[in-house]
Amino acid sequence: MRRLIGAALVAALVLTVGVGVAGALGGLVAADGTITACVQKDSFNARIVPDGTACRSTEQLLTFNQKGLKGDQGLQGTQGIQGVKGDPGEQGVPGPQGTDGTDGKDGKDGKDGGDLVGSPCSLPNGTPGTVEMTVAANGAISWTCHIEPPPSLCPSPLPTYANAVTACDPATGNVSITCNAGFANVDGTTANGCEVNLMTDPNNCGSVGNRVPSGLHANWACAAGAVVLVSCQAGYFNANGATADGCEFQTDSFEPNDTLATPSKLGSLSPGGSLSLFANLTPLNDDWFQFSTNGCSVFSLCHVLIQPSANVAGIVQITREDGLALAPNATDTTSVGHTYTIHVVAPAAYVSSYTISIQNT
Numbered sequence: 001m002r003r004l005i006g007a008a009l010v011a012a013l014v015l016t017v018g019v020g021v022a023g024a025l026g027g028l029v030a031a032d033g034t035i036t037a038c039v040q041k042d043s044f045n046a047r048i049v050p051d052g053t054a055c056r057s058t059e060q061l062l063t064f065n066q067k068g069l070k071g072d073q074g075l076q077g078t079q080g081i082q083g084v085k086g087d088p089g090e091q092g093v094p095g096p097q098g099t100d101g102t103d104g105k106d107g108k109d110g111k112d113g114g115d116l117v118g119s120p121c122s123l124p125n126g127t128p129g130t131v132e133m134t135v136a137a138n139g140a141i142s143w144t145c146h147i148e149p150p151p152s153l154c155p156s157p158l159p160t161y162a163n164a165v166t167a168c169d170p171a172t173g174n175v176s177i178t179c180n181a182g183f184a185n186v187d188g189t190t191a192n193g194c195e196v197n198l199m200t201d202p203n204n205c206g207s208v209g210n211r212v213p214s215g216l217h218a219n220w221a222c223a224a225g226a227v228v229l230v231s232c233q234a235g236y237f238n239a240n241g242a243t244a245d246g247c248e249f250q251t252d253s254f255e256p257n258d259t260l261a262t263p264s265k266l267g268s269l270s271p272g273g274s275l276s277l278f279a280n281l282t283p284l285n286d287d288w289f290q291f292s293t294n295g296c297s298v299f300s301l302c303h304v305l306i307q308p309s310a311n312v313a314g315i316v317q318i319t320r321e322d323g324l325a326l327a328p329n330a331t332d333t334t335s336v337g338h339t340y341t342i343h344v345v346a347p348a349a350y351v352s353s354y355t356i357s358i359q360n361t
């Protein structure tokens with residue numbers, strides 16, 4: 001059998017070689033592609049013969065095909081997926097306008113206008129009135145439902161009240177007042193009008209209930225609607241200039257010593273005597289002191305030395321009764337007694353405290 005197959009392959013080889021001369025071998029291949037061969041039974045040599053040829057008795061017929069028979073048709077495939085829905089089409093053109101309808105029937109004739117004058121009517125809110133007719137210069141006629149105003153309940157003429165403007169509601173007869181600028185009706189009584197002057201009233205200064213303060217060592221007032229500090233009580237000063245704390249600065253015990261005519265007298269110093277004063281200054285309030293020396297002679301000279309503290313060193317002026325001006329911290333040696341005047345010129349700023357030491361050695 002294996003040899004038979006080998007012979008068949010040889011025959012196929014022969015057939016393949018013969019393709020180049022297909023025209024010559026065309027008779028050896030049947031229309032359906034079948035090739036027929038006769039194979040020697042003993043040697044298995046084969047020869048290709050035209051279809052229908054009868055093999056010899058020492059041969060056996062062998063046929064084979066170049067291509068198989070056509071198969072049956074395949075089964076129909078499954079249906080494909082449905083496609084995407086397309087866009088809507090464009091809107092169509094509007095149709096033609098319809099024809100006009102027929103006119104309505106004429107209304108009934110109205111009543112004679114002159115008959116309406118004086119007849120009753122009412123406003124949309126129900127208020128009753130009577131019909132009035134007016135004729136314009138051009139002849140146009142108009143109709144009005146005229147309402148008679150109710151009689152006023154207000155007094156006439158209106159009363160007047162102090163520092164106020166009077167008004168009245170005619171429907172109720174209620175009289176009211178509106179205060180003039182700078183005045184107030186604090187007690188709520190109309191009869192006395194707006195009795196409070198906000199510009200000057202110490203209990204209602206600038207506004208109702210705003211009282212000027214009391215105390216704080218000051219004298220207070222209401223002026224032009226504002227609380228003002230008029231003056232300080234004796235012994236106190238408004239050193240910081242602020243109104244809120246009044247006269248917060250208590251002056252020293254030498255006050256008042258504000259003028260040359262009213263100096264604070266410190267007494268008399270004989271040789272060996274000394275004193276120190278402790279005082280303070282308020283803005284624009286000068287201090288004046290005065291003392292004298294005694295017991296001075298050619299045998300016992302007086303050496304007067306006046307030494308102010310540094311914070312007033314530049315504002316101390318010293319003079320003798322004979323007009324001689326002396327420099328602070330300079331010794332004045334005399335054989336007779338003198339009267340010395342010390343003037344501390346108050347600065348614009350506040351000085352809390354200072355000292356002046358006086359010696360007669």
Ligand SMILES: [Ca+2]
Pocket residue numbers: 185186187188189190191192193194195
């Ligand atoms: Ca009043």
Ligand SMILES: [Ca+2]
Pocket residue numbers: 237238239240241242243244245246247248
């Ligand atoms: Ca003050």
Ligand SMILES: [Ca+2]
Pocket residue numbers: 255256257258285286287288
């Ligand atoms: Ca003074």
